[in-house]
Structure formats: C-alpha cells, structure tokens
Amino acid sequence: MNKMFGVLGLVCASLCYGQTFGLKGGLNISTVSKENGWTDTNSKIGYYAGLYMHAPVNSVFSIQPELIYNNMGVKYDNGNTSHTLNLDYIAMPIMFQFEPIPRFYVEAGPQLGFLVSNKNKYESNNKTIIEKDKDAYNPFDLNGALGLGFKFNNMVIGARYLAGFTDIKKNGSTTWKNSDKQLRNNGFQIGLQYGF
DSSP: OHHHHHHHHHHHHHHHHHOEEEEEEEEEEEEEEOTTOOSSEEOEEEEEEEEEEEEESSSSEEEEEEEEEEEEEEEEEETTEEEEEEEEEEEEEEEEEEEEETTEEEEEEEEEEEEEEEEEEEEETTEEEEEOOGGGBOSEEEEEEEEEEEEETTEEEEEEEEEEOSOSBGGGOOSSOOTTOOOEEEEEEEEEEEEO
16 A cells, blocks of 8 residues: 555655646637628737646656736727727636647647626727626636647747637627527637746
8 A cells, every 4th residue: 555655645746746837828819700601800919828738647648737917808890880899818728739849839728717807898889888797698608619829948939729618698698689599609819938
C-alpha cells in the first residue's frame, strides 16, 4: 500500500513539475448564427483575455484549461436602424492539444461560458438607444472549440474557431426573424499567449 502511494505521489509530482502557467489575449470576430442563416448580419469585432495552465500528458499530448473574459456578439441592419449586440462571458475552455510536429499543435475541446453582461445598441437617424436586459439571455453558453497554434520560445500564436451549441436567448424567444428560434454564438479568435 505504501508503495502504491509512493508511485502516485511521484506521478503527481512529475505532472506538477511539467505544468506551465501564462496569460493570453487577442481578437474576437464573432457573429450569431441559426440553422437557416441570416443574410443581413455582420461580424462584430471584440476581444478576449485571460489565464491558462498547460499540462503535458506526454511528448505529443497536452491538456490546457483556461479562464477567459470573452466579448462576443453580432451586428446587423434592420431598415434604417443599425443594431449591435454585445455579450460578455467568463469562459472556461478545456483544450486537448496534439503536437504532431515540434512547435505546431492542433487542439479541440468544450468551452462553457457564463454571461456577465449584455448591451443592445440601436443607432437610427443620429439617435442612439442602449438597452441592458440580462434576464432576456441564457446565463450559460456551451461551445465547441477547434484550433491550432505555433510555439516560439515561451510565446504561442494561435487561432481558434468557436461553434455555439446553445441558444443565447432564454426559452428560444426572439424578435429576430428565425424560424427555428435558435440563436447561437459563433466566433473566430486569433491571439498570443505567454507562458511563465
């Protein structure tokens, strides 16, 4: 029994030794999609920033949990009115990374987001209206993430695509024209991470 605990302690120590921590941030290009598509929506430029822990499993596989502030949303025009929806999340991706060749990796994993704020901005005829109605939006957002990256020294440049699985509106209700009543966050991220 003592030998088993000794081996377990050695494995834990080796995993802890191999872990690195760091900061990451970059650009979000986001939109909202539905199954039938929209023709009048435009991407919204936002940002993301946060922390990560990189834990190698072996020489080619790693796990990277993250904690990120994620600014998502969409822009669209409705007649003479321009509408911008901002959705801010605290997101927790867990990425599984595979490094087929040194310094280059591909990754995939789930991302759970918790809505912390939202803002609807309407601009029409030199008039601006801002609405905040957090209760109208789903407090949780589940995404699938797929990405790639290139490592140099203790820096990484990476890109990631986020595909939404959950409706951003509560109960599927929305005033936007969509027959399936399912609005989902989608986004493309590009940025840098720095490890300590």
